[in-house]
Amino acid sequence: MLNGERKIARPFRWAMVGGGRTGQVGYKHRLGALRDNTAFQLVAGAFDIDAARGKDFGENIGVSPERCYSDYKTLFAEEAKRPDGIEVVSIATPNGTHYEICKAALHAGLHVICEKPLFFTTAQVQEIKSLAKEKGKIIGVTYGFSGSQILLQARHMIANGDLGDIRIVNLRYSHGFSAAESAEKYSDAAKWRVDPKIAGPSFIIGDISTHTYYISELLLPHMKIEKLLCDRQSFIKSRSPLEDNAHMLMHYDNGAVGTAWFSAVDTGYMGSQTVRIVGSKASIEFHDYNPNELLYQVQGQPYQTLHRGMDYLDASALEDERLGALHTEGLSESWANIYLKFAIAMDAKNRGDEDFLKNFIYPGIDAGLEGVRWIENCVRSADQGAVWVDFK
């Protein structure tokens, strides 16, 4: 049970690159990081590509004007000179800039928290992973939906054998907000996502599927994809070669199969993510429009619906409980849980407690790596004509 009391000795001094007034994502980072003021304190930032707007914004959210910098390079350089300089930075900029900023941050001696998808290639991730190891720093990846506690209940039940052998995995993250071309006409935040130079080799595969793919990894740590097929489309032609819809088939190393559907043209749909895991004994299903519930369907028994915050849940699913049963949690609690884990991991790293880190579950550099690997394999399959490829 969490109530805001400190989990680490003192909050980290934290800055953001990007995440200013013109997009939605920065606020989610701040809601996550600053939930309790005992894990992070926002003390600096380069919030906007428009420096003046960024400075105005920074002041408006309580950052000292002199620590609102015009760009990330200045931010890292100037903060490095201060005795109370930043210790960690979050990167919430378009995909194409992640790699450079991340590398610069590590060289500046900072822990890094970065938006997904981490970079364009697994090679880049491997390079940064090595650098982070060398520098003794944590890389956190903001798979912001993955912090729902009920997912840890699902993970526990699967590990516990409640589902039997896992046979089928169904992943979905879909919405219809890009059903028309006008979606990117009037929004800068939408426009860069369909530009390969900035977004990378995919639109929705990178933008949304990595969230759900990470959840599948969180639930099924014992399973690996062996073969994959990805069929992607650009229903809005101007988005080509980037896709606005994609279907995947997966074969796992334990004999399980999977399907995945990711779409920004699922017209009218407001349900976002669904994860269904089917085992030989039972299935579970999670919908992120109601992260307070987990469906549990045992063959030959009544459906069960588990509720967040209840005593019957596994201890792992109650550790991050904040509001108590009956009191609805949403996406901001998920982000808060992820960010708190980043802080705990950074604290352990700083203390050199590698034993702790070995078993501590949070979306770190390996989760980021796997996300990019997923994208690479999907794109490779799709570009060969939606054929089966070995997952590598």
Added chain:
Amino acid sequence: MLNGERKIARPFRWAMVGGGRTGQVGYKHRLGALRDNTAFQLVAGAFDIDAARGKDFGENIGVSPERCYSDYKTLFAEEAKRPDGIEVVSIATPNGTHYEICKAALHAGLHVICEKPLFFTTAQVQEIKSLAKEKGKIIGVTYGFSGSQILLQARHMIANGDLGDIRIVNLRYSHGFSAAESAEKYSDAAKWRVDPKIAGPSFIIGDISTHTYYISELLLPHMKIEKLLCDRQSFIKSRSPLEDNAHMLMHYDNGAVGTAWFSAVDTGYMGSQTVRIVGSKASIEFHDYNPNELLYQVQGQPYQTLHRGMDYLDASALEDERLGALHTEGLSESWANIYLKFAIAMDAKNRGDEDFLKNFIYPGIDAGLEGVRWIENCVRSADQGAVWVDFK
């Protein structure tokens, strides 16, 4: 609005082959055919492979003992001698027997109503189609779930352009009743379904997917599959080579794509069929566990849920209305609607009204043909290693 008043001059004299006490499906045929006693009258049958049991059963449901026959050949021969002999027969036997019985029935001058999947091969269907044409008879195929009126509303909305251009088709029919091998150990009805000699080249593709595939044809008459990929599994090894789970990907001639999931090992799931059609403007979704509702999701507008029996529906979706709004209909009404259409089609055929038949929608021989074609293509793709095949 239906209330049981006759739609044709007098009810047809009807018999069944199969459909006796040991299976579930015969009762559904009778519920469908005899709903109002103004379309069909059950006057004869060869209800069971065990002749004595079949006779006992026939008497118990009100058939004269002398018209409860030991087998279909005797049934057809003896009834042909009577002035009040049967005019139509329903075939509710294991798949492998459909073709012979159907051919015999046509040669005996009968209309035929047959369980899905019709036969093992499209060649067989083409042969029977020719024979039926020659004999001037109707072949009805009992896609028993397709009679839900709300599906006609969906069809109307699609034809009317309410969804815009169709982009994505999602089909699902899944349950978990065969999650364990014991499913077929203790049930004859389950056992033959996994025996290729009796079931044909597939288990669940033939057994359940043809239902949902027909619904997709009903809703999307203007679209044809061009390419298909099918990945099938036998999670219970003893079922091999027949599958208990399958995933398909489809490419349609209008640029739309589709996915389909059919499973008898979807552990614990009680929802059966879902059909989701996504257009450029809106989506619709149908769940056969609640055939009284249709979801309608227009991008940028509130979700809408349409209810069966309401005035705002299209006339086509009210024609078969029986109970009135607020009064829940279920699967038996769906069967009743299908059977009533069979009677109306047979009546028109007998009267030679081919104009009427041209525009009359019911699951006839072409629907049966397409179902077998679907199976053939799925199996062909799966057997080549889940590769894309041209749909032919």
Added chain:
Amino acid sequence: MLNGERKIARPFRWAMVGGGRTGQVGYKHRLGALRDNTAFQLVAGAFDIDAARGKDFGENIGVSPERCYSDYKTLFAEEAKRPDGIEVVSIATPNGTHYEICKAALHAGLHVICEKPLFFTTAQVQEIKSLAKEKGKIIGVTYGFSGSQILLQARHMIANGDLGDIRIVNLRYSHGFSAAESAEKYSDAAKWRVDPKIAGPSFIIGDISTHTYYISELLLPHMKIEKLLCDRQSFIKSRSPLEDNAHMLMHYDNGAVGTAWFSAVDTGYMGSQTVRIVGSKASIEFHDYNPNELLYQVQGQPYQTLHRGMDYLDASALEDERLGALHTEGLSESWANIYLKFAIAMDAKNRGDEDFLKNFIYPGIDAGLEGVRWIENCVRSADQGAVWVDFK
């Protein structure tokens, strides 16, 4: 498990008074009675106050023209002369005529099946109850929603103590089809319901609340109301003194309390009936828009949803199973179950098997009596200013 095989030696010869083409309810009676053709056969009727229309209708549903009578008196008189005359009659006429027709039917030696509310006063019911006893006949009351099998599961669980001591009873039956005065302007079937001379002392209390009240009796046979308060309104003024909305509070003899809401002005609502029973250990909830499910909520445990047709249900809840799990049942199955029970009760009565009848559960004369008592008490409370009255 039912499959249409006979439960009694031969079907009863059955007629209807009312239930013709102009209303909805007659078809529900026929769907219920004729589901399997092994319990009832429709052989005669006086279907309509307009004799010609009634005759045309009767012929159209397969009744011999000479047995389509102009009125109930002729029906009873003429059929009595035939060796194959009717044995049972269903009364589906406006409330105000039930008493006279029922009395005449009993005097004609018929079993009677009658629409709710049975009569205007409990005194009338007591009189008819005595007469039926004297004549050795069954009176069935068509609480048509009460035949859902899952209600028998609920009854079993309550009797079994699964809920602990019953504390709270919530009843609701509401819709919005009379939200505007125009409801009765254009429909004869709607108009008489708000005319006290024909409908009796109430509109929706008599018309719909008796259904839900009977379900509460079915589930809670061990509990009796001691005190009741009813607050009723006529939101459409022209309906006064008859109500279109009513709220009740109940105190039961075991210390439980109850609330009830019945409305024809619950604008836009399509959910009809909800019954929630709260015990010291668990609650159950039934919605008649999904009669295939029963919610079961044990304090401190996951929600459970029980599905119709599953092996884990009590035997009593599987006895009337027709379609099998996964196959949705609706209101017509509920009516069929009730009608089958009427036939079984009549058969037992004819055979003089009073022992059987003692424990056989169906909505008979006592259920009809309690329905009228409920109405009387509600109206008495409401007319005194919505005060508490002793339930008597």
Added chain:
Amino acid sequence: MLNGERKIARPFRWAMVGGGRTGQVGYKHRLGALRDNTAFQLVAGAFDIDAARGKDFGENIGVSPERCYSDYKTLFAEEAKRPDGIEVVSIATPNGTHYEICKAALHAGLHVICEKPLFFTTAQVQEIKSLAKEKGKIIGVTYGFSGSQILLQARHMIANGDLGDIRIVNLRYSHGFSAAESAEKYSDAAKWRVDPKIAGPSFIIGDISTHTYYISELLLPHMKIEKLLCDRQSFIKSRSPLEDNAHMLMHYDNGAVGTAWFSAVDTGYMGSQTVRIVGSKASIEFHDYNPNELLYQVQGQPYQTLHRGMDYLDASALEDERLGALHTEGLSESWANIYLKFAIAMDAKNRGDEDFLKNFIYPGIDAGLEGVRWIENCVRSADQGAVWVDFK
């Protein structure tokens, strides 16, 4: 759209009385107040009746040790001496202490934010209201569920006439966590709630019904209750005279009627609050387990489900939007919205902008007054034997 940017010149210096480690409610206050660090800063507190534990707790959440006081009197006295002393205090202590602490806070020149129910009697509220006016201070009442934006959409639709004339109001707030006596045996937070000296004249009426009653006032500002009847029970006898279950009937001045159900013994139920408002044209329904949706049911049209954050909503329902559509909000956002309004109101009060305050909607002293009035009337009716009383 909110993103954490300041709405007032600088955050208020804020303290809490109560709200420490042993209860759940303090964290909700902090989550609400500190969401963005631009409305409040927590600088002091008397967090616990156990001073040492309170101090330890305060330090753990980032308060300077010297500003963690042993009791509210010291808090007010010491802070008054500081140039940077607190400007506003939140009171999250058991009910019986609210009045004294609130009075002391006003005398100390502080704005006050207080838990519901405000005090024991309306006389007390009137006195404090006068004092607050005299001191020029705001009293905010933490009806913490009332900040869901979708409720403002409901309010707008009602004001706009979308529902027509309001006829029926249904309120419910129920759960089963006190279904057994053990609920209060092992929890101090539960124990005082059933002790009249500390809780006041009611248990669940004060504890939970005031939340829902305030929501009804928020939605229906034009309607007043004229007559009320309350029937309350103590299913756990040891709670007597305080109730653990209550039912109310209401008559409003516009002819509408209402029902309300509040319970802590609604065994197994996890749905908490439901508010249904029925008008002559349409109904709306809100469930706080899904505060992202609003049901809208127009008679004769498809159901509509409105989603939080969508462009089609009224501007008033988008003003507090934080996460954007598709991204689930929960109870913590509701508290944050309420607290932000408190800050804005205090800021306006400090600036003397009474014009602004006249039209600014937030749960202030009058909402607190009406809550206590509701309790008084409910208890008066119940104690006279569940009779109708004039609401005064």
